[in-house]
Amino acid sequence: MTEKIIDGHRHITCPEAMKIASKLDPKKSSDFYPPGVREASAVINRKKAPEWSRKMSDLEENIADLLAAGMDMGVLQPNPLNFCHWAEPGEGAELARMVNEYTAGGVRQHPDRLLGLATVPLQDTGLAIKELVYAVRELGLRGVVIPSNVNGHGLDEEQFQPFFRETEQLDVPIFIHPHYPAGAERIGNYYLINFIGYPMESTITAAQLAFGGVFDRCPNLKICLMHAGGALPFLLGRLEHGQSVRQEAQEHCKHPFAHYLKNFYVDTITFRADTLRFVLDVMPKGHVFTGTDYPYDMADPDPVASVEATVRDATLREEIFGRNLSAVMGLS
Numbered sequence: 181m182t183e184k185i186i187d188g189h190r191h192i193t194c195p196e197a198m199k200i201a202s203k204l205d206p207k208k209s210s211d212f213y214p215p216g217v218r219e220a221s222a223v224i225n226r227k228k229a230p231e232w233s234r235k236m237s238d239l240e241e242n243i244a245d246l247l248a249a250g251m252d253m254g255v256l257q258p259n260p261l262n263f264c265h266w267a268e269p270g271e272g273a274e275l276a277r278m279v280n281e282y283t284a285g286g287v288r289q290h291p292d293r294l295l296g297l298a299t300v301p302l303q304d305t306g307l308a309i310k311e312l313v314y315a316v317r318e319l320g321l322r323g324v325v326i327p328s329n330v331n332g333h334g335l336d337e338e339q340f341q342p343f344f345r346e347t348e349q350l351d352v353p354i355f356i357h358p359h360y361p362a363g364a365e366r367i368g369n370y371y372l373i374n375f376i377g378y379p380m381e382s383t384i385t386a387a388q389l390a391f392g393g394v395f396d397r398c399p400n401l402k403i404c405l406m407h408a409g410g411a412l413p414f415l416l417g418r419l420e421h422g423q424s425v426r427q428e429a430q431e432h433c434k435h436p437f438a439h440y441l442k443n444f445y446v447d448t449i450t451f452r453a454d455t456l457r458f459v460l461d462v463m464p465k466g467h468v469f470t471g472t473d474y475p476y477d478m479a480d481p482d483p484v485a486s487v488e489a490t491v492r493d494a495t496l497r498e499e500i501f502g503r504n505l506s507a508v509m510g511l512s
Contacts, residue, residue: 185484187253194278242254255323258279302343354401382412409463446468453486456490
């Protein structure tokens with residue numbers, strides 16, 4: 181067993197920032213999903229929201245649940261509602277600072293249990309860079325979490341490239357959480373917006389980063405994808421073949437798609453041992469880490485058992501449980 185089992189996908193929320201955001205825009209500050217989600221799902225989410233919010237803001241309960249699940253440390257990731265990219269840039273920057281101070285405060289109180297990720301106001305790249313530098317250098321946060329698109333803009337767009345260059349220079353990972361998935365208007369029923377929309381959104385973003393040449397400009401960029409990389413491991417062959425026969429998938433990047441797998445890291449959230457084994461087989465060695473998606477109902481309820489049921493080799497287990505993420509985040 182590894183010395184530390186780390187949950188690399190664990191959400192936090194800053195209550196004070198959310199109160200201010202709700203005054204700026206009550207609807208946008210409380211909607212996880214774009215218009216189109218059916219009322220049946222919205223009703224269930226509203227019913228579960230108080231418990232989720234409590235677990236994300238009460239760090240004592242958060243840590244108690246972490247330990248009860250058999251894990252030792254959690255990477256606190258501001259949940260997507262904390263991104264506030266709909267806000268005016270100055271307001272967004274103030275909200276991001278509040279969230280980051282809150283996260284860093286929790287880490288300071290529990291340094292043996294918690295690590296923290298920053299959020300940044302990517303509606304203005306300059307402000308996002310300023311907040312990123314402050315969060316990493318002054319607050320000691322170990323990375324940054326951003327959405328899979330920013331107000332509908334893909335991360336391969338030119339406006340975001342200075343942010344990627346700065347992140348690469350700081351040598352911290354970027355965690356990308358799917359948000360406002362493409363095609364949401366067609367998958368409002370049955371909670372498919374989460375079941376299918378989120379994994380496909382992550383896959384779209386991964387393809388845009390590779391085909392858009394982001395990794396050619398920033399070859400040392402470290403991107404952590406949630407939910408086992410979405411459909412990326414399963415569409416790898418299709419992406420490789422498509423790139424080989426279509427010029428438009430070649431002209432902005434220098435290498436075959438598989439070359440860029442070195443830049444991606446994915447969590448273990450698959451809910452099936454055979455699926456996780458496939459992900460481990462496809463991804464480069466050292467690029468899969470334990471994750472839960474705490475505290476949501478789409479979280480892995482027993483993440484340690486999920487890995488143990490999949491991986492028999494003790495050394496590989498230790499890598500997945502903690503060593504891989506420790507390397508990505510620059511932990512001693």
